[in-house]
Amino acid sequence: MPHPRTHLQAGTAPATGDPDWQDWSTAWTRHIPVLTGRTDLTVSVAPGAGGGAPACFYPDTCRIEVDATHIGSPDIANPRRAGHKRLVPTAYGLLVHEAAHAAHSRWRTPPGTPPIVAAVTEVLEESRIEYRQRTRRRGDRRWLRHTVTTLISADDAPADDPWHAAHLAGLLLARVDARIITAKDIKGVRTAVTTVLGRKRLLQLRDLWRQAHSTDDTDADTMIDLAWRWCRILDIDPHRRPHVPTADPAVFTGLLAQALTDYLAHTAGLTPAEYRDQQITARHSPPATWSRRDPTDAERAAARTLAARLARARTHQPEPDTRPSPVPPGRLRTRHAITAQAQIAAGAIPTATPWQRSTQSPPPKPTLHLGVIVDASYSMHPYAAPMSSAGWILAYAARSIDAVTATIAFGSSPTLLVAPRQRPTQVLELHAYGGSSAFTDAVKLADEVLHLRQPGRLRMLAVVSDGDLPDIDPAQRLVTTLHRAGCAVLWLRPADLDGHTFTDTTTLLVADPVQAIGHIADAAVTALERA
Structure with a gap:
């Protein structure tokens, strides 16, 4: 039986601290009493922290670990400011989830408990502690919702048997009764689970997880009893672990797997086929990485030239x-x-x-909201340096005229490199390799932090990419949606690379962004004035 992707562990060595993430660890350690009511906890944020899960609570050492992969870069936000959680909602949701464990998982599995029974209690505990946390702090539901798809993966439903159907019900349907997600969110999953289990057994299991929600935080006997009853309802031998297929989760084709994939794809804004492709790519592609350097004099001059041109750009509609x-x-x-x-x-x-x-x-000169998205996939490897330079020139020029900017890299996943209100002081030299499946996620992230679809403001999305994307159709739909909402889309493509040209964009072929700054400025101003 698959285990929840966030868990409790006892007697495990602490993760090695990362000096780059010390500010996050310190800030969240100071914040954790607010979430838990406890003053004896420490939080460690570092790449690879969490014991193999996105996050983990170690009760013996009173320590919470959060994998920094779900944040991206240490300078994405200032963790000492309350507003930082909006920029890293998934990571903060993981912190809240582990805080719920720290506050409410106050019981221990008795020695001698069969592993299968213990595994069932872990599933019941997931929705129980989130229910208790939401009841105690209603506002935390917002952040817990962000973690559901992170804590669940396609391999949670590898086979259409009662065991895995019940496991999926315990992870998702139980969270509906915990009022973390809604019944509409997982309508397809409920149908698939009901088909495999039958309505009668599903209602019996539902009665168990609802009893778990009202179980006291220290009542181990009741939790163990509920787990035994769970096994009896499913007619499962609690001393024998059910068989789990070893196929790649991306190719599971059963009823449960399809329903779960549909749910995960919908929450990501993708089709099921696109979601599977993204998962395959993510399994075989490393995340985007980069190094920092000071901008050259030529890059600074190019940024000043572009800033002067952007400052003169106006909306074309009289007010x-x-x-x-x-x-x-x-x-x-x-x-x-x-x-x-x-x-x-x-x-x-x-x-x-x-x-x-x-x-x-005459039309005013409103504050420009500019999102800069840079392609860090392998096809961009020969042009990583000039395209990184172009990304910095665009972001720095806009910030120089008091624009609100955000810089995002995308490969197999999106990474927020420079957050809104943060000045891009250094050039981030991207190391381009891996896939390019996260373009749509990067655009959605830019929209989330900059409100690119919101009318009444001057908005532009600048994309630095060859356009060689696996998800052309959804990418085009997003670009068209932004265009129709009045957000200009400027696309800078390497001059010597073949790639797709998207409609509803102002596309410019660029070899050297410093030398081509005049053309970039022309294209940017034209895009803004046509918006």
């Missing part, structure tokens, strides 16, 4: 406005009319303006 007037037509403003009459009666030259008329004023 409706109202102006006061001493004579009609317009709407009479009674108070001002009385003031004008009083001024006339006193023999003074009237200065009041009794009338207000509609007019068109």
Whole structure:
């Protein structure tokens, strides 16, 4: 039986601390009493922390570990500020989940408990502690929702048998009763589980996890008893581990696997086929990495040139406005009319303006919201240096005119390199290798942090990529959605590479971004003025 992807462990050596992540560890250690009510806990944030899971709670050492992979870069956000959690919702949700374990997993599995029974209690405990945390701190539900797809993977449903159907029900359907996710979220999963288990057995299992939700935090006897009853309902030998297929989870084709894949794909904004391709790519591709360097004088000059051009860009639509007037037509403003009459009666030259008329004023220069997305896939390897330079020039120029910017790299997963309100002081030289399946995730992340689809502001998405993506259709749909929402899309492509050209974009072929800064500025201003 698969184990939950977040877990409790006892007597395990602590993960090695990473100096680059010390600020996160310190900040979250100071914050954890707010989430748990305990003052004896420490939090360690580091790449690879969590004992093989995204996060883990070690009760014997009063330690919580969170894998920094789910944050990305240490300078994505300032963990000492309350708003940082919005930039790393999944990682913060993992912290909340482990805090729920620390606050409510106050019982221990008795010695001699069969492993299968113990494994069932782990599944029941997942939704129980989240239910207790949400009951105690209602606002934490928002963050716990972000962790569900991180704590569950396609290999949680490898076979269409009662054991794995019950396991999936305990992970997802139980979270509906815990009011973490909604029934609509997992409608397809419920149908598949019901088909395998039957309605009667599913209702019996539901009664068990609902009893677990109301079980006291220290009541080990009740939790163990519920696990034994779980095995009896499924007619499972608690001393024999059920068979688990060893095939690649990406090729599981059973009813449960399909329903789970559909759910995970929907939450990621992908089709099931695209989600499977993404999982295969992610299994065989390393995450994006980069090094830092100071910008050259030529790059700084190029950024200043672009900043000056961006500062002059205006929206092309005249803005409706109202102006006061001493004579009609317009709407009479009674108070001002009385003031004008009083001024006339006193023999003074009237200065009041009794009338207000509609007019068109020149468009303002609103704050630019710019998302810069840089392709870090293998196909971009020969152009990693100039494209990294282009990403910095765009971001720094926009930030110089007080724009709100975010820089995101994408390969097999998106990485927020420079968060909004953070100044991109150094060039991030991307090491381009791996897949390019996370473009849509990168665009969605940019939209989340910059509100690119929200009207009433000047918005642009600048993509630095050859356009060689495995998910052309969903990528095009996202680009078109942004375009129709009034967000300009500027696409910089390496001049010597073949790639796909997307519609609804201003596309420019670039060999040397420093030398081509004039063309980039022209394209950027044109894209903004057409938005």
